[in-house]
Amino acid sequence: MNRAEIANLLRAAADEELSGAERARLETHLAANPADRAFIDFERRLREAVARVMGAERSPDSLRGEIESHLSGDGEVLPFALASRAQAQRRWRVRPSGLAAGFVLLIGAAVVVSVINPSLLSDWRRASTINVDAEVGLGFADEHRRCATDEQYAREKLDLHSREELLAHLERDLGWEIEAPDLSEFGFVLRSAGDCAIGGAAAGIGSVHLLFDDGAVAVSVWIEHSLPSELTHSARLEEGRAYRIAPIDRRRGRDEANAYFAWRVGEYVFRFVPASVENAREMAVAIGMPDVEPTEFK
Amino acid sequence: MGSWKAERLDRREFEAKALEHLDAIYRMALQLSRRPEDASDLVQETYLKALKASERFETKGGGIKPWLFKILRNVFYSRVVKEQRGPLASENIHFHPSAGPGPEESRPAWNLASFDWEHVDDRLKAAVSSLNAEYREVLLLWGVEGMKYREIALILDVPIGTVMSRLYRARAALVEQLGPLAAEVGIRLEDESPDGQ
Known part of the structure; x- marks a missing residue:
């Protein structure tokens, strides 16, 4: 292990996030470096101190009273989003005129946007800007890299080594009724499958990471099932459109190198990280990504 | 598919369970907004939205608490986006504490075993306060709520690797700011980290 890996291992040990294999590696390391136990202890104490410092606040009684009152039906319904802070004391009250005005504004804005620039509503080539920040996009590209290069990074590996085994797993074990991605015509074979990095399966959410490679280059496809908003960046992934998710670093502008694609098919969300x-365009078409334009794969 | 089966709560049960987490939701709101009045406003809107959506709530994905956290964050960040369209943004939420020290630089260069935790709270509080919202929220979920990386990832809507990265940066920033305290209480400066060997 290099220095960074040791630090990560110790930190994960303090957080009790180690897998069985990682625990074995930790014990081996600590046997040779007993002083590192102090670092684990330090990290644990730091977490306790953070809990003490950040966990001291309690909600005001008045807030609890207001919410309880509302939940019990004593309060009226309440468009806070339309209320200014100066009107905060009125936040539980109905403001029909505000609601109506907001609705009209919303419809008006949608019409204006669609007239001025219809592509904003229909052009998948524009990156979704809904809750996409620098680290989100960067994270997925980075997850792809780690899942492709670090054998230890996957949280759960499936014993699948062919498309047939993958299809059987998706249908038999997960109950998924989807066409599994097939990149064999491009010389890319399924190298591994499992729950890598995102950890959806471990959290009770269907998530499978598929790693394909041609012996030199790897691409990742994540498939997730039945996600109301988890792992979709809260973006409304409209059926039949692909979204190019590009991380936005406000200091440097859009980071094109870490862009990836997401789209929804029924209850399934696909992510494609072609590196x-x-x-790449032909691959995307082959795995069912809609509305692909060649210019986006320069 | 068994793990995906959902359980629905009736209205009264939903309300009771939601209120159990009021302090936790308020703490998060306070970390995000920094101001008690804004935190109360955020919490109220969160509970409003939760109540409206309660019939769609299903107990999969970790239960009602993570769901409330997610709603709260959506409310908060939606407001931030609105504010950023105005002349002044209350806080640049995308600011990173630093360019990010390398992992090999993440450990304090003082004697870890002899650090005096009794004197740390005020300094730590100030250090937490100096962080940006995205780091404060991950610290709170990790430290106060005791959540696992994967649970935090679901709430923050980011990959686990991003959670680890943010936690690492946040902790590194805290440790960096605790350094002067270590010096004040007479801790011997040295590097006991594995890197230093």
Whole structure:
């Protein structure tokens, strides 16, 4: 292990996030470096101190009273989003005129946007800007890299080594009724499958990471099932459109190198991280990504 | 598919369970907004939205508490986006504490075992306060709520690797600011980290 890996291992140990294999590696390391136990202890104490400092606040009694009152039906219904802070004391009250005005404004804005620039509503090539920040996009590209290069990074690996086994797993074990991605025509074979990095399966959410490679380059496809908003960046992934998710670093502008694609098919969300492989557009078409434009795969 | 089966709560049960988490939701709101009046406003809107959506709530995905956290964050960040369209943004939520020290630089260069935790709270509070919202929220979920990386990832809507990265940066920033305290209480400066060997 290099220095960074040791630090990560110790930190994960303090957080009790180690897998069985990682625990074994930790014990081996600590046997040779007993002083590192102090670092684990330090991290644990730091967490306790953070809990003490950040956990001291309690909600005001008045707030609890207001909410309880509302929940019990004593309060009226309440569009806070339309209320200014100066009107905060009125926040539980109905403001029909405000609601109506808000509704009219919303409809008006949608009409204006669609007239001025219809592509904003229909052009998948524009990155979704809904809750997409620098680290989200960067994270997925980085997850792809780690899942492709670090054998230990996957949280759960499935014993699948062919498309047939993958199809059987999706249908038999998960009950998924989808066409599994097939990149064999591009010379890419299924190298591994499992729950890598995102951890959806571990959290009770259907998530499968598929890693394909041609012996030199790897691409990732994540498939997730039945996610109201988890792991979709809260973006409304409209059926039949692909979204190019590009991380936005406000200091440097959009980071094109870490863009990836997401789309929804029924209850399934697909993510495609092609990195810089050739034929990425054709691959995307092959795995069912809608509305692909070649210009986006330069 | 068994793990995906949902359980629905009736209205009264939903309300009772939601209120159990009021302090936790308020704490998060306070960390996000920094101001008690804004925190109360955020919490109220969160509970409003939760109540409106209660019939759609299903107990999968970790229960009602993570769901409330997610609603709260959506409310908060929606407001931030609105504010950023105005002349002044209350806080640049995308600011990073630093360019990010390398993992090998993350450990304090003082004697870890002899650090005096009795004197740390005020300094730590100030250090937490100096962080930006995205780091304060991950610290709170990790430290106060005791959540696992994967649970935090679901709430923050980011990959686990991003959670780990943010936690690492946040902790590194805290440790960096605790350094002067270590010096004040006479801790011997040295590097006991594995890197230093």
